[in-house]
Amino acid sequence: MPRWKPDARDRLVEAALDLFTEQGYDETTVAQIAERAELTRSTFFRHFSDKRELLSAGQEMLSGLLAEGIREAPAEATPLEAVAAGLARASAAMTDFNRGLGPRLHAAIDANEELRARNAMKSIGLAAAMADALRTRGVSDTAAQVAAELGVLAFGLGYRRWSDPSHDDTPGELATYTAAAFTELRAAAAELR
Template sequence: MGRWEPNARERLAKAALELYSERGYDQTTVAEIAKRAGLTERTFFRHFADKREVLFDGSDILKELFASAVAEAPKSAAPIDVVAAGLEAVCTAFVDRREHFRQRQAVIVANAELKERELIKLASMSAALADALHERGVAKPAASLTAEAGIAVFKVGFERWIAASEERAMSQLIRESLDELKAVTAGN
């Protein structure tokens, strides 16, 4: 087996997504993922806690991108504009990866446990965003509301972006979703 070859984590993630798409999440074992990647089960568990986490591996990167953008936003910026900067930063993690995320989302939507995990991930991102806004001086209720709105914009923009007929950039769809939210809240 190719244990010593580079990119074990990426190979495992690719193999897992392929198998989940071909056979279904529940019907795929860690042993099969490792075998498809040319690695051992032990190597799999060095990189991932379980087969579910392969699909949610980038969550910490997204939280970090959000938090950094929020921290770097101008102090005079309104909370929703700070969240907009965070959303723009998060979009960089999705560039040139639309097919990957379409495939990933199809696997998640087909499994209740994975849909629940996705909601937990989004809630965690919202909490991290609310904390970052609060650290900027935004009061707790307003920070939480703004963060939840930002995550809703992310979710809607992401769903639009992975639609089969969609070709526009995720950042454009996120901006459009945010503009729609602003229009709704302004009463227009």
């Protein structure tokens, strides 16, 4: 085993998703993940406290980017325009690596109740970060929460569409997908009147 290779965190995430897809989440051990990534168990534990944490890797960064985009939106931006700015900021940080993980990530989450619950908690955390950023702009609690939830739905829908392998010929940028999803959800919300 090589002493050091770059991108240990990304390699661990990718190895875990491969194993979750091949043999299931419950049947996959930390030792197997580390071995597949050509790393040691101690390297795994330097990056993650357990295998569940692999699937929320990057949540803090994503929450920070969403909130930063909202806070830096023009002062005259409406709450929904500020959320759109947050979506654009976070989407711009996603790479082809993130896109490639999408199908395996969704398959692993869809196949396991514990991971679905953890993913729901991740969504709650993203919405809380966005709502907090909106409140600092003077948006009321209720409006901030509704706008944030809409933003989380748009990010999730956009990411799922962007990472769908059927879009391989013209994937575009994630920002295009999240913006389209946000527009679609806003139109759907308007129909509820």
